[in-house]
Amino acid sequence: MNQTVDALSQRAGQRRFPLIALVLLVPMAIINLVAFVLPVLRLGQISFMESRSGGVLTGNYSTESYIGFLTDRFSLDLIGNSLFLSLSVTFITLCCAYPIALFLHRVSPRWRNVLFVVTVSPLLVSSVVRTYGWMVILGEQGFVNGLLMSSGLISSPLRLVNNWMGVTIGLVEVLIPYMALSLIAGFGRLDVNLEEAAASLGANAWTRFRRVVFPLTLPGVALGCLLCFVLSISSFITPKLLGGGRVFLLATEIYDQAVIQLEWPKAAATSVIVLVIFGLALAFYSRVVRRFE
Amino acid sequence: MIGKITIPFRILVLCIYLFLLGPMLIVLPLSFSNDSYLTFPPQSWGVRWYTAMFGHQKLMEAFQISLGIASTVTVLGLAAGLPAAYAIRRYSFPGRDAAMSLFTAPLLLPSIVLGLAILLVFVQARLLGTFTGLVAAHLIVTTPYVIRIMTTAFSTLPPSVEEAATMLGASPFTVFRRITLPLLMPGFVASAALSFLISFDEVVISLFITGPRMTTLPVEIFDYVESRTDPMTASISVCLIAATLLIIFIIERTLGLSKTIGK
Numbered sequence: 001m002n003q004t005v006d007a008l009s010q011r012a013g014q015r016r017f018p019l020i021a022l023v024l025l026v027p028m029a030i031i032n033l034v035a036f037v038l039p040v041l042r043l044g045q046i047s048f049m050e051s052r053s054g055g056v057l058t059g060n061y062s063t064e065s066y067i068g069f070l071t072d073r074f075s076l077d078l079i080g081n082s083l084f085l086s087l088s089v090t091f092i093t094l095c096c097a098y099p100i101a102l103f104l105h106r107v108s109p110r111w112r113n114v115l116f117v118v119t120v121s122p123l124l125v126s127s128v129v130r131t132y133g134w135m136v137i138l139g140e141q142g143f144v145n146g147l148l149m150s151s152g153l154i155s156s157p158l159r160l161v162n163n164w165m166g167v168t169i170g171l172v173e174v175l176i177p178y179m180a181l182s183l184i185a186g187f188g189r190l191d192v193n194l195e196e197a198a199a200s201l202g203a204n205a206w207t208r209f210r211r212v213v214f215p216l217t218l219p220g221v222a223l224g225c226l227l228c229f230v231l232s233i234s235s236f237i238t239p240k241l242l243g244g245g246r247v248f249l250l251a252t253e254i255y256d257q258a259v260i261q262l263e264w265p266k267a268a269a270t271s272v273i274v275l276v277i278f279g280l281a282l283a284f285y286s287r288v289v290r291r292f293e
Numbered sequence: 294m295i296g297k298i299t300i301p302f303r304i305l306v307l308c309i310y311l312f313l314l315g316p317m318l319i320v321l322p323l324s325f326s327n328d329s330y331l332t333f334p335p336q337s338w339g340v341r342w343y344t345a346m347f348g349h350q351k352l353m354e355a356f357q358i359s360l361g362i363a364s365t366v367t368v369l370g371l372a373a374g375l376p377a378a379y380a381i382r383r384y385s386f387p388g389r390d391a392a393m394s395l396f397t398a399p400l401l402l403p404s405i406v407l408g409l410a411i412l413l414v415f416v417q418a419r420l421l422g423t424f425t426g427l428v429a430a431h432l433i434v435t436t437p438y439v440i441r442i443m444t445t446a447f448s449t450l451p452p453s454v455e456e457a458a459t460m461l462g463a464s465p466f467t468v469f470r471r472i473t474l475p476l477l478m479p480g481f482v483a484s485a486a487l488s489f490l491i492s493f494d495e496v497v498i499s500l501f502i503t504g505p506r507m508t509t510l511p512v513e514i515f516d517y518v519e520s521r522t523d524p525m526t527a528s529i530s531v532c533l534i535a536a537t538l539l540i541i542f543i544i545e546r547t548l549g550l551s552k553t554i555g556k
Binding site: 018020021022024025027028029030031032034035036037038039040042043046096097099100103106107117118119121122124125126127128129130131132133134135136137139141142143146173176177230231233234236237240241251254255258259264267268271274275278 | 298302303305306309310312313314315316317318319320323330331332333334372373374376377379380381383384385386392395396398399401402403404405406407409410411412413414429430432433436440490494496497500501511514515518519522526527529530533534537538540541545
């Protein structure tokens with residue numbers, strides 16, 4: 001269908017004068033140039049600039065920001081922290097979103113539409129609001145501690161926020177809708193007849209899931225994992241608020257370097273390193289996907 | 294039995310949904326707390342923090358600024374994105390695919406990196422802490438969605454439909470009013486609503502480029518949450534969630550959210 005439409009529009013387009021097309025593209029191109037192309041080029045340029053202490057640019061070019069970053073123990077820990085957090089968050093998010101996607105695939109169409117809206121609607125609620133909600137639930141005098149204390153299970157409040165635990169919980173919740181959407185998009189190949197065939201050949205529920213259901217949904221799983229990995233490695237609001245200044249990641253470091261220390265070349269170099277990790281994740285994803293096909 | 298939904302599966306899914314919606318549900322009871330600090334369950338009840346919220350001058354100013362920015366971004370984003378989407382779908386020219394990739398590329402860049410990059414350019418152009426700067430920065434985040442949605446909308450509207458109407462004697466204006474516009478309406482409304490919500494909620498890029506005189510509502514809330522924890526943020530959250538729900542409800546009733554976003 002789409003190919004026919006493309007062919008049709010292409011044929012119609014050939015009869016028209018492309019100068020109009022250029023005029024129509026100009027406003028969008030200006031926005032893109034001013035707020036995307038120029039900033040990205042400038043980011044790359046500044047990452048190779050020299051700065052004196054206090055962030056004053058000397059005007060000379062050097063690779064000191066990169067060398068400084070890659071030889072500093074604390075900076076290397078940041079990469080390790082970010083990778084570990086993103087991988088664990090991605091895995092937990094997959095475990096939480098998979099049942100939702102499977103449920104939506106099997107439930108009746110009427111319920112599916114309602115639950116689909118419920119699943120994506122958190123995406124439209126500000127991440128600051130959702131993170132604040134977690135502070136209420138996990139805080140020292142929050143919901144969970146209040147419940148456990150009044151039931152007499154614990155005598156002093158558990159530390160659930162301002163640490164890695166809080167950041168992990170918050171990020172998983174923020175990312176579930178993205179993962180669920182990717183999974184649902186990839187569940188099209190799942191056919192109940194295949195499961196019935198496997199059952200008739202004597203496979204039990206676990207074997208059916210492991211050998212039939214899960215392999216068929218792998219493309220969706222790969223897409224969801226890529227999306228959640230890149231979103232969590234660049235997440236800032238949730239680690240900043242739920243980490244309480246005790247969780248140090250690449251994204252929080254970029255912000256601190258740029259806004260608090262005003263060390264722009266360092267912040268730019270850290271950003272470029274994040275982009276390199278992005279590129280590597282994308283390359284890994286393409287390799288994995290090619291293996292499915 | 295195969296492919297059926299068992300009771301334990303139902304319970305598991307219910308728990309995950311509670312986890313997913315928990316942070317948004319918990320703020321409702323807390324917003325009616327009369328305590329000075331964040332305690333749950335609240336010791337006393339009342340509307341103290343709603344009153345405080347409406348009396349908080351800086352917050353109300355930021356709210357008005359955010360409304361202004363989001364409306365401007367929605368209008369300008371559609372004004373720039375719609376012609377671009379039309380050109381990409383209806384004309385063939387060299388670099389058409391490159392234009393499409395370039396216009397949707399900002400979605401791929403993490404907002405923390407994009408925010409820093411925009412800061413570095415805007416500080417030279419003296420656009421930091423200005424309305425123009427914030428609008429330009431938000432446009433780069435919302436227009437990829439407009440382009441995506443509208444190119445899809447244009448491709449489900451083959452030129453032959455318009456050509457048929459013209460052949461039957463309709464004037465170009467009538468064709469636009471009776472054929473093009475109604476068929477584009479779902480995509481148009483979805484782009485507008487999404488642009489507005491994304492701009493209104495945008496916080497990471499805004500954090501880099503807002504100044505003391507010009508700050509948006511999410512940045513103001515972020516600063517507030519970072520410096521103190523009292524139930525006022527819960528009251529603000531309830532109002533924001535209610536507004537979002539209203540918009541979702543209207544779109545769902547008129548167009549069907551799963552149709553507009555899912556396709």
